[in-house]
Amino acid sequence: MLKNEFITVLRENLSSLPEEDLERVLDYYSEIIDDCMEDGMTEEEATAEIGSVQEAIANVFSVNPSKISEETIEKNNTAVLNNPSYNGAQFSSILVEERESDVVLIPSANGLTGVEWHEKLPHTAEVINGVLTIRREDKRRLGFFMFGMVNEDAKLRITVPAGKYHELRITTASGDVTIPHMFSFATADVHSASGDIEFMAPVENDLHVKSTSGDVSVEKLTASIAEIGSVSGDVELDRIKTNGGLKVKTVSGDLNVRDSDCGEFTAKTVSGDLKLDVVRCKDCTAESVSGDVSATAVIASSVLRIVSTSGDVKLNGCDGGEVAIRTASGSVRGSLLTGKTFHCTSRSGSISAPAPTPGGKCEVSTISGSIRLNVGN
Amino acid sequence: MDIQIKRGLLDVCVLAAIKGHDSYGYRIVKDMKPYVEISESTLYPILKRLETAGQVTVRSAEHNGRLRKYYSITESGLERIKAFNSEWSEIIEIYNFVNREEETNAEK
Numbered sequence: 001m002l003k004n005e006f007i008t009v010l011r012e013n014l015s016s017l018p019e020e021d022l023e024r025v026l027d028y029y030s031e032i033i034d035d036c037m038e039d040g041m042t043e044e045e046a047t048a049e050i051g052s053v054q055e056a057i058a059n060v061f062s063v064n065p066s067k068i069s070e071e072t073i074e075k076n077n078t079a080v081l082n083n084p085s086y087n088g089a090q091f092s093s094i095l096v097e098e099r100e101s102d103v104v105l106i107p108s109a110n111g112l113t114g115v116e117w118h119e120k121l122p123h124t125a126e127v128i129n130g131v132l133t134i135r136r137e138d139k140r141r142l143g144f145f146m147f148g149m150v151n152e153d154a155k156l157r158i159t160v161p162a163g164k165y166h167e168l169r170i171t172t173a174s175g176d177v178t179i180p181h182m183f184s185f186a187t188a189d190v191h192s193a194s195g196d197i198e199f200m201a202p203v204e205n206d207l208h209v210k211s212t213s214g215d216v217s218v219e220k221l222t223a224s225i226a227e228i229g230s231v232s233g234d235v236e237l238d239r240i241k242t243n244g245g246l247k248v249k250t251v252s253g254d255l256n257v258r259d260s261d262c263g264e265f266t267a268k269t270v271s272g273d274l275k276l277d278v279v280r281c282k283d284c285t286a287e288s289v290s291g292d293v294s295a296t297a298v299i300a301s302s303v304l305r306i307v308s309t310s311g312d313v314k315l316n317g318c319d320g321g322e323v324a325i326r327t328a329s330g331s332v333r334g335s336l337l338t339g340k341t342f343h344c345t346s347r348s349g350s351i352s353a354p355a356p357t358p359g360g361k362c363e364v365s366t367i368s369g370s371i372r373l374n375v376g377n
Numbered sequence: 378m379d380i381q382i383k384r385g386l387l388d389v390c391v392l393a394a395i396k397g398h399d400s401y402g403y404r405i406v407k408d409m410k411p412y413v414e415i416s417e418s419t420l421y422p423i424l425k426r427l428e429t430a431g432q433v434t435v436r437s438a439e440h441n442g443r444l445r446k447y448y449s450i451t452e453s454g455l456e457r458i459k460a461f462n463s464e465w466s467e468i469i470e471i472y473n474f475v476n477r478e479e480e481t482n483a484e485k
Contacts, residue, residue, distance in 0.1 A: 025421070028402060031445055032417045035403035038441065050417045059418040 001047045003033045009053045013088030014060060025060050057088035058112060084161045086113040089127035093167040094160070097135045101154040102176040102195070105183060107162035118154035131167075134158065181220060196233070215253070226262075234272070246281075254291075265300075273311075284320065292330075299337075312369075323362040331369040335376065336362065344371050384423075387415065389461045391423050392432060392454045399449040424448060432457055 007026055014022050036046035096103055115125040115134055122137040162182040169189045170177055176195040184202040196214040203223040209216055215233040222241045229249035237257045245264035248255055254272040257279055265281035267274055269288050276295040284300040286293050287307045296316040304320025306313050308327045315334030325332050339357030349370035364371050390413050394405045409415050427433040432454035437444045
C-alpha cells in the first residue's frame, strides 16, 4: 500500500472524529511513514511497517470515543449511542447468526469492539451497512466432523461499548444467549432452538424472545411491547414494565411472572403451570389447557380473564373491573379484593360465592369443577 | 499480561524513551523495540494519554522540508518515572510473596 492510499483509508474510516483530532492522527501517520522512508524503507515497506490500517483505526478509537461514552453514560443512565466501530466501520445495530456457541454480549471497558470465537468454530465478523454482522461460517461438512469435538461451552464473546443500539437480532441453534443490563436497544429479537436465553436490557420499542426447548429468563425489562416464549422450556419474568403489552407463551414449560406492570397482558400455556405474582395491567388473559393457574395480587384495571380446561384456578387477593373465569373440570377457588355481582355456574360441582354487592361483574363457569370464592382475605 | 498493568508499564517506557532527549514517533518506537513490544499504532494512544495527563509536551519543528512532532518530558512526567521506581520495590515484594516457598502451609 502506498502512503496516499494508507492515509485515504484512514481518513475515510475516521470521519466521525472532530476535525482537529482527525488532522492530528493523519499528521502522525504521515510523519511516521516519511521517517520510515528516510530511514531507507520503500513506500510499501513503510506502510507495511506500521501494520494494518485496522490496527491503526482501533488504536485511535481506543482514546477517542471512550471519553465520549463515559461522559454520556454519566450524564444519562441509558447512554446515547457512542460511535462504536469495528475494523474502522461504524455500526449501530448488531446481528448474530450462531449455531453451537453461547452468545455473550459484554460491555467494553475501553470503548473498543472485539469479537472472539472458539478457534475450531470459524466465524465471520464485519460491519455491513451499519450493522455489526457476526455469522458462524457455514462449512457444514467441517461442522459435522467438528461436532462433538468442540468443548460444549464454546463461547462467542461480543465486546462492544455499553449504551444504546438501534437493533439487536440474534439467532442460535444450541447456544445460550446472555444480554446484560448495561445495553439498551430500540428493538430486539432473540431466538434460540435449544439454548437458554437471559435478557436483562431495556428495549424502547418491541422485544421478541423465543426459545424452542431452552429456558427463558427476562429481568428488569422496560419495553413498549414484549413477546416472550418457549415451547418446552420454562419462562421466568421478573420486574417487567411494558406500557403497550406483554405476551408470554409456552406449550409444556412452566410460566412465572413476578412483580410486573404491563398494559395488555396475555399468558398462555398448554400443559405448563402458570404462576402470576403481583401483576398490574389493564386487561389480563391467562389461559391454560391442563396446567394449573395460580394468581396472587393480579390487578387488572379492566378485565381479568382466566381460562383453563382441566387445570385448577387459584386466586389470592386478585381483582379486576370485571372478572371472568371459565374451566371445564378444574376447580376455582380463592379471594378477590372487592365485592362483585357474582354469576357462578357449575353443572356438577359445588358452588360457594359471596353475596352480590354492587360493583363489577364476576362470571365464573365450570362444567364439573367446584367453585369457592370469597371477598377480602 | 493484564491490560491495565501493561498500559501503565508502556506509559513509563515511553516517558523513559524521551527522558534524555526530545524524540519523535518513529524514533521512540525504534528505541523501545529491542526491549518492549510496541508498534507505531499502539504508540499513538499512549502519547495522546501522556499529553492529556500533562506528562509530555509536543512541539512541531521543521525537518527536511516537512514538519515533525517532537515530544519532551515534563516535570510531572519525571515524577511519574520516580513513582514507578519507588513502586517497583513494592512489586518485587508482591512477587516474592506470590512465589514464596510453601512451608507456611505445611506448618499447620
